[in-house]
Amino acid sequence: MDKLLIEGGTSIRGDVTISGAKNAALPILAACLLTPEPVTISNVPHLQDVTTMIELLGRLGTRVVLDERMQVEISADSIHSFHAPYDLVKTMRASIVVLGPLLARFGEATVSMPGGCAIGSRPVDLHIKGMERLGAIIELANGNIHARAPNGLTGATILFDTVTVTGTENIMMAACLAKGKTILENAAREPEVEDLANFLISMGARITGAGTSTIEIEGVEALHGTEYRVLPDRIEAGTYLVAAAVTRGQIKLKNVIPAHLASVADKLSQAGAEITTGPDWISLNMHGRRPRAVDINTAPYPGFATDMQAQMVVLNSVAEGCASVTETVFENRFMHVQELQRMGANIQVRGNTAICTGVERLTAAPVMATDLRASASLILAGMVAEGSTQVDRIYHVDRGYERIEEKLNALGARIKRVRDR
Numbered sequence: 001m002d003k004l005l006i007e008g009g010t011s012i013r014g015d016v017t018i019s020g021a022k023n024a025a026l027p028i029l030a031a032c033l034l035t036p037e038p039v040t041i042s043n044v045p046h047l048q049d050v051t052t053m054i055e056l057l058g059r060l061g062t063r064v065v066l067d068e069r070m071q072v073e074i075s076a077d078s079i080h081s082f083h084a085p086y087d088l089v090k091t092m093r094a095s096i097v098v099l100g101p102l103l104a105r106f107g108e109a110t111v112s113m114p115g116g117c118a119i120g121s122r123p124v125d126l127h128i129k130g131m132e133r134l135g136a137i138i139e140l141a142n143g144n145i146h147a148r149a150p151n152g153l154t155g156a157t158i159l160f161d162t163v164t165v166t167g168t169e170n171i172m173m174a175a176c177l178a179k180g181k182t183i184l185e186n187a188a189r190e191p192e193v194e195d196l197a198n199f200l201i202s203m204g205a206r207i208t209g210a211g212t213s214t215i216e217i218e219g220v221e222a223l224h225g226t227e228y229r230v231l232p233d234r235i236e237a238g239t240y241l242v243a244a245a246v247t248r249g250q251i252k253l254k255n256v257i258p259a260h261l262a263s264v265a266d267k268l269s270q271a272g273a274e275i276t277t278g279p280d281w282i283s284l285n286m287h288g289r290r291p292r293a294v295d296i297n298t299a300p301y302p303g304f305a306t307d308m309q310a311q312m313v314v315l316n317s318v319a320e321g322c323a324s325v326t327e328t329v330f331e332n333r334f335m336h337v338q339e340l341q342r343m344g345a346n347i348q349v350r351g352n353t354a355i356c357t358g359v360e361r362l363t364a365a366p367v368m369a370t371d372l373r374a375s376a377s378l379i380l381a382g383m384v385a386e387g388s389t390q391v392d393r394i395y396h397v398d399r400g401y402e403r404i405e406e407k408l409n410a411l412g413a414r415i416k417r418v419r420d421r
Helices: 022-034 048-060 093-106 125-133 165-175 191-202 234-246 258-270 306-317 335-342 372-384 404-410
Strands: 002-007 013-017 039-042 063-066 072-075 108-112 137-141 144-148 157-159 181-185 206-208 214-218 226-229 250-254 274-277 281-285 322-326 346-350 353-357 366-368 388-392 414-419
Touching (some): 002 372, 022 072, 048 063, 048 093, 093 125, 093 144, 125 137, 125 144, 125 157, 125 165, 165 181, 191 206, 191 226, 234 306, 234 372, 258 274, 258 281, 306 322, 306 346, 306 353, 306 372, 335 346, 335 366, 335 372, 366 372, 372 388, 372 404, 372 414, 404 414
Parallel strands (some): 013 250, 157 181
Antiparallel strands (some): 002 388, 002 414, 039 072, 063 072, 108 144, 137 144, 206 214, 250 281, 274 281, 322 353, 346 353
């Protein structure tokens, strides 16, 4: 099993190009099931979750061709299976987004109940209720979701009880081939949802309102092939901004959409960073100063992303002052706190709030990654700790960050990947 060894004490300085967004690429790959015509997708990040999704599509019968730049061509003209098996789904919750496309195009789908990061309850009942509103017959048995729509799906108005990103994406994809109009109320507004909608529109779908809380989809008879470029990863971008902030350095990110980073940039500005933006870049400069502690409350987009919470806990751990970080999206997303405490962080968790009192510097210790974003936070912590930090279970980070140690080392970090024998 791979681990990272991190020598702390260096500042991040330089330019880095941000990869395509994992959370956009995964549903876009699944959406290729909606048409028998070839689809070409570029700016796909080279990540374990992407590899898993491509393997899943292959199991279903698609033909997938990748080039050296991770441009992916998918042909779903010979699907022979409608079952997403447990051995793949257990490693990645996003696998459930094949449910909508399979059901809409073929009238049936079986998806194992998903797995993924252990960061709390992320129930699939909103997906199931939405499909049922579209006319699907759903049965839960033996750990599987069995869905049938022998007469096709029919448009409906669906009000989500809570904001759900993958639920919005799944129902939106299914509604593209449903009869009549579907209206999604309390829909997720994340940029990745809007990117999926733009991809579907390029295939001939009729969708309006993506990026707002109300999305309307007018069903069409069929979708066609297309070429599409995945948007940049705002979470990867935010992570590198925090890396520069905690190490009192400076960084320029290329291939970003600055508007998607507004909530992170605002908090980093409050922490004392100088932020500058351009059409497709953003820069941060701490001018060698220690960051100031900032209060954080996570919320669905356009609020502060839960996927950036762990990184900001690290910032507050070494910042001047005391601040609170309140997690409102997932109930079990402070597992990184115990590992940070091993490194000398002064953090108390009270319910869904972590109260951080900054220390001048952390101290190296062996730590263990518990989920994707927690693993990134431990890497940042190792970069500001005195001594050599060992981060175990880094397969989590490979699910969501493309070549993270290579990119950070190019910016001045000292990180080495090693493998147990």
